[in-house]
Amino acid sequence: MANIQQIAKRAGVSIATVSRVLNNATSVSPKTRSKVEDAIKELNYEPSMLGRNLRNSESRLLLVLLPNISNPFYTEIINGIQDTAIASGYHILLCETDSKPERENIYFNMVKNKLADGVISMDPTVNMQKLNELAEHYPVILCSEYEENGEIPYITVDxxxxxxxxxxxxxxxxxxxxxxxxxxxxxxxxxxxxxxxxxxxxxxxxxxxxxxxxxxxxxxxxxxxxxxxxxxxxxxxxxxxxxxxxxxxxxxxxxxxxxxxxxxxxxxxxxxxxxxxxxxxxxxxxxxxPMYMMGCQATEMLLSRIKGENVENIVLEHELxxxxxxxx
Amino acid sequence: MANIQQIAKRAGVSIATVSRVLNNATSVSPKTRSKVEDAIKELNYEPSMLGRNLRNSESRLLLVLLPNISNPFYTEIINGIQDTAIASGYHILLCETDSKPERENIYFNMVKNKLADGVISMDPTVNMQKLNELAEHYPVILCSEYEENGEIPYITVDxxxxxxxxxxxxxxxxxxxxxxxxxxxxxxxxxxxxxxxxxxxxxxxxxxxxxxxxxxxxxxxxxxxxxxxxxxxxxxxxxxxxxxxxxxxxxxxxxxxxxxxxxxxxxxxxxxxxxxxxxxxxxxxxxxxPMYMMGCQATEMLLSRIKGENVENIVLEHELxxxxxxxx
DNA sequence: AATCAAATTGTAATCGATTACATATTTGAA
DNA sequence: TTCAAATATGTAATCGATTACAATTTGATT
CATH class of the missing domain: 3.40.50.2300 (Response regulator)
Incomplete structure (x- = not known):
């Protein structure tokens, strides 16, 4: 897998210029741009998310915590989450804790380490104390199961x-x-x-x-x-x-x-x-x-938090x- | 979130020493070790996976590709995958493609970019051409659905x-x-x-x-x-x-x-x-x-590939x- | 042709870790 | 006491990107 250096060398420019083409930000002359684009194609280059995330402190990845995927209840919610995330340029990773709290750690660390930008937890078995600690510094939303009078924003039904x-x-x-x-x-x-x-x-x-x-x-x-x-x-x-x-x-x-x-x-x-x-x-x-809707709105809430905005709790309507x- | 520099400063040592404590590798005197450990506790430090992965080209994360989680067929397989992965110090991320090939790209890129060490695909709708390309350079295993006479190792039933x-x-x-x-x-x-x-x-x-x-x-x-x-x-x-x-x-x-x-x-x-x-x-x-077993063995195959070993295809027994x- | 602002491109620092190599310190045998 | 070996620690390069700032090129104007 080629890196930005090799593209730069191939195109006969500096890595800064390659980066500019990648992020089509500031001015790059049409000539250089196409030289770089050719090099990218020739070497089949994909920018490293690792390097980029390290620099930008952003991954555009969202974690979805659930106890296990065997309960079909989660399916539609996840569809809502996924569709909304993708529409905003994010992707989701499903994290099954199997109700084993030790498995949460790795996922919490992914957030702390900027491998993910935020968490939607649908896991009733989650360690709330740890989640609260995480939520003090990172975007977290509770979906379906929540904490009464807690600090973490939630979306649920009555x-x-x-x-x-x-x-x-x-x-x-x-x-x-x-x-x-x-x-x-x-x-x-x-x-x-x-x-x-x-x-x-x-x-x-x-x-x-x-x-x-x-x-x-x-x-x-x-x-x-x-x-x-x-x-x-x-x-x-x-x-x-x-x-x-x-x-x-x-x-x-x-x-x-x-x-x-x-x-x-x-x-x-x-x-x-x-x-x-x-x-x-x-x-x-x-x-x-309204499971699909719940997933959509949970994601919107999370994206708002990531932008630094405050969000209100939501209670959706149900139906017999x-x-x-x-x-x- | 503290970084390694801050720990080093707090403990009055160099970042190299902190790193040594973290990876309890080469010699560190008991005194320094405990100074560093104290600093780590005080600042509530967690090493950045981003920095570490960038340096080590390893994430100990495995991707599991599936079309959607609504088919309960996948549930037990995933349990097998997860248990086996965790037993070897790996974690898994479930990636739902919703049978939309454009969603695969982000996941494939995670592998190319060392955000994940390998892929188990259970997605019959996957773009096989792209997956084959990926498999040329990165560890990939097919589980359940496979390609006859293909290059990618698989596990399935008859x-x-x-x-x-x-x-x-x-x-x-x-x-x-x-x-x-x-x-x-x-x-x-x-x-x-x-x-x-x-x-x-x-x-x-x-x-x-x-x-x-x-x-x-x-x-x-x-x-x-x-x-x-x-x-x-x-x-x-x-x-x-x-x-x-x-x-x-x-x-x-x-x-x-x-x-x-x-x-x-x-x-x-x-x-x-x-x-x-x-x-x-x-x-x-x-x-x-044997879904659980299938998940376990698929993971073992993938871990072998990650180690650079070759693996044989497996056809498991079924039962009426x-x-x-x-x-x- | 000389001048200068705008447009383009490059240099180098940075993100947070690991590790080869260099240096400093301790240990213990002669 | 001396000095080599063993142990402990530090320095600096590195992974792959982004970006502030500096340097260069361009081209319009006089």
Missing amino acids: SELAAYQAVKHLIKLGNEKVALITSDEKFLYARLRRTGYERALKEYNLPIREEWIYHTKGLDFHYGVHAMRMLLQNEDRPTAVFAISDTLAIGALKTINMELKDSEPIAVVGFDNISFSSMTNPTLTTISQ IIRESTME | SELAAYQAVKHLIKLGNEKVALITSDEKFLYARLRRTGYERALKEYNLPIREEWIYHTKGLDFHYGVHAMRMLLQNEDRPTAVFAISDTLAIGALKTINMELKDSEPIAVVGFDNISFSSMTNPTLTTISQ IIRESTME
């Missing part, structure tokens, strides 16, 4: 309200025994969705029964399968379930299909409107978040999508 | 054989009318799976009927839904379907569920064994690829997983 509406929908269908499948309450979204669940129950004077609330250890399908099995072991079985994630809801649906073949079905509502949710049988009623799982 | 076995399974169940849902045949895996499909039909003296072969424009569920609708419009309907991807198979299953409520079901076999395939109703018979979709 999880409490959405959960409230989901459960209210179940109650209005005549369900007085609504179970909750949720994850670890160290995550804000889990706490908020539980609060919404409880608010709906209270509003209709229904009891909150701990045995109808199941906490999973993760969001993969099989946790939902298992959660529903446990819930069905109650003597007094729930007639409906609200799951804080579509993946869990789909697992629950699977258990219901398997264990309750011909009996009265149990109504299910999920959260996220992942693409699978319209492929299940029955199709899944769920809360739809009613499908077969609450219709039979 | 798609032709797997498809043959899948279709044979359907035929043995008594299906004489087996349809194929496949994608664009510009992809090698699509061509190979079609060949396997045809081999099985021929072996049982069944006709290959073009109207039972549907080409989709992508792999998302809805393409499968649509493909199955089209296939059902045949006067002479197929009694079984082999889809070259689980996502397509699941879409097909959806259409079958919707349109053929009570009539004789159509048997379906997919390909990939994505986690959702055991959540559908009926659960999906499919070909399982029989589930409900071929049992009723």
Whole structure:
């Protein structure tokens, strides 16, 4: 791989002139310009990002932190992030932490070292203390999961309200025994969705029964399968379930299909409107978040921060999508 | 962010000594070492990857190219890649090309510019010509999709054989009318799976009927839904379907569920064994690829290439997983 | 032809690290 | 005490770009 020196020599000019052609900045005579351009083509030259970034302290690369890519929830958000980034001349790198905080370090260092210009974190398992430290000096945005009263700008939806509406929908269908499948309450979204669940129950004077609330250890399908099995072991079985994630809801649906073949079905509502949710049988009623939009706006926020501007937190509108799982 | 100069000044030593402490290489007296370590802690210093990479021509970062992360097929492979990379002191960056070749350029440049040490491409839509050029000078491995008789080392499964076995399974169940849902045949895996499909039909003296072969424009569920609708419009309907991807198979299953409520079901076999395939109703018979293993070995191949070693192509074993979709 | 401003090009410092080589210091055997 | 060997540290070049400033060329004007 040729470097700027070799181009300069080949074109018979100084490296400064080559650099000028590269950045088509100040005046370069047409003759020299074309000599340099020829040399660049002949040697198949690409400027080194390393040299350039070192000098400019800018990489035009954005990091996107996510726990793992197996949850389809992230897919559409990432599309939004990517499209917006590219439209502004940036590129993104997806960083999967696998919920292992030690893996975050390398990515945080990339930002500190100007290998990346900023971070969008969608990782609920992120080490918030470290992220806060990073955010003191570098551009960081939280997307979806956030910190209440924290310093880092965020974009999200109103999880409490959405959960409230989901459960209210179940109650209005005549369900007085609504179970909750949720994850670890160290995550804000889990706490908020539980609060919404409880608010709906209270509003209709229904009891909150701990045995109808199941906490999973993760969001993969099989946790939902298992959660529903446990819930069905109650003597007094729930007639409906609200799951804080579509993946869990789909697992629950699977258990219901398997264990309750011909009996009265149990109504299910999920959260996220992942693409699978319209492929299940029955199709899944769920809360739809504007995921693409969320990705776009998160990126705009980050780009603003990179420019040094301040940004406001954003709470986007959600929508209850009613499908077969609450219709039979 | 402090730099090495400031550490040197603070510790009252030269930058060379600081660098020595950092790389705990040649001799540094215990006294100086601890002075430097103190300074590093006090100033919260992290060495710049930019400076270091520029000097060392090494980043210990690997790029993973994929068309998009929405196909869960990639998830497990990436886990394998990531675990193996980390075990060897490397980190990975996921690069989603969205099947837009212009997006590849930035990633290829990262390699040329030593911002990354190598590439694992899982992108069937990649510009092979450019990738071949890159591979002439930099470490590149193909994973899953590959080029027959190409120069780039690859790891994959025997798609032709797997498809043959899948279709044979359907035929043995008594299906004489087996349809194929496949994608664009510009992809090698699509061509190979079609060949396997045809081999099985021929072996049982069944006709290959073009109207039972549907080409989709992508792999998302809805393409499968649509493909199955089209296939059902045949006067002479197929009694079984082999889809070259689980996502397509699941879409097909959806259409079958919707349109053929009570009539004789159509048997379906997919390909990939994505986690959702055991959540559908009926659960999906499919070909399982050793995805985690594939990721691990792809990474080992790449690390060997980075060390300058030669590697052999690898064809891993697959397995037919029989589930409900071929049992009723 | 002489003059001078504008346009073009070159020189050299800089970004933050690593490392060959040079120099200084310590150690220990004679 | 002396001096060579071993150990410790510093100096300066280097990686590949950008850019302030200096130097040169151009060409219009008198």
